[in-house]
Amino acid sequence: RWEEMASSLDAPNLDDYLTADSLPQEPPRSLTLRDLLDISPVLTEAAGAIVDDSFTRCFKSNSPEPWNWNIYLFPLWCLGVVIRYGLLFPLRFLTLILGWMAFFTAFFPVRFLMNGKNRLKSKIERKLVEMMCSVFVASWTGVIKYHGPRPSSRPYQVFVANHTSMIDFIILEQMTAFAVIMQKHPGWVGFIQKTILESVGCIWFNRNDLKDREVVGRKLRDHVQHPDNNPLLIFPEGTCVNNQYTVMFKKGAFELGCAVCPIAIKYNKIFVDAFWNSKKQSFTMHLVRLMTSWAVVCDVWFLEPQYLREGETAIEFTESVQSEGHDSCSGWS
């Protein structure tokens, strides 16, 4: 306790408005009562928290500046709305329905008629899932650019990506059928999770179940070791964030003892804000919003696999991967 207090006298500060030394610094000497009662750093921290706190920043969705407010731009915008809702949306919706029908007619026979767990069956299912995701992406006119080497299916590797919305998963899945660790959602999403994603080898967890963690940990380890399994994709943040600040990664992904391949996904906000505020909108509403926008433009970078270095702790490893992902994301903004 005493050491904490002594070190807090030199605490660096959070903000531009506030300075670290509101009282003149004195040369360090043995701790006296006066040091103990010196509340200035504590007060400074409190004021710092009042002025700005990092937690709130991550979950704010930046509302777009309205640009259609004057007499010239407004009719153009109206025209845009008509095109988007009247023309694009029905087309996209139709594509989606057709895609689903094609998918189901192919998927269910393969699932239930071809017996056994033979490789051909898994291969077909995988391809079908990829195709379905491509249909989804087409339904919002997704313009996605992939950079870097495509993920390979090898054991002892795990992929981590930043998370903005459920569509991150769909975008990545379109390229390679990953296995994910996901929370079970209610509604039609849950139905899809249960029937289709099982085939890709997904792992379920329940955030509220404490015992679940060990079980899930074991399942993760098993999955990674088996070469036939699809590569595992983890979203360490665990929640959707607005792409500008990074919430601390959960370190579970980094303790598996394998190579960690970071994937950075960055959405171009000009066309649509892909941030899904899951408290404000249901997933269906979010999809409808995407389908009535012009396009979803994003870049996906597949970065170099990172390995735990000598003497690095799991937390340091987490931080270095996180900053690596952040660097490539902030190449443009």
Place this chain on the structure above:
Amino acid sequence: MGNASSMLTQYDIEEVQEHCSYLFSQQEIVSLYERFCQLDRSAKGFVAEDEFLSIPEYSTNPLSQRLLRMVDGLNFKEFVSFLSTFSARASLQQKIEFIFKVYDIDGKGKVSFKDLVEVLRDLTGSSMSEKQREVLI
């Protein structure tokens, strides 16, 4: 969130600036106003206790309760004045006065033995017994 600064006129900003003895620049006051509006979620004109306590980094501060008594219910002008003490441009005298006010929370003009024990209690929590604190001071 919208443009909070559009609700503040130039006159408002100058009035607030004068009230805090010009310790903040106009841009800083605009930013503080955005923050104030963000904290005052029900747009009452002041920030209530529970809204301060909803800031995670604030609620874990040992002196949060003591500060709350000073900062609860302040309107924006007073809020800025309160924070101006922390500015690098504030005088040493002002800062010492502030610390004195934190100790002498009921404003009697003197820091009593009871005040010192209370602050020490806030800072040390349960790692010292009441007797130990009294002996220390």
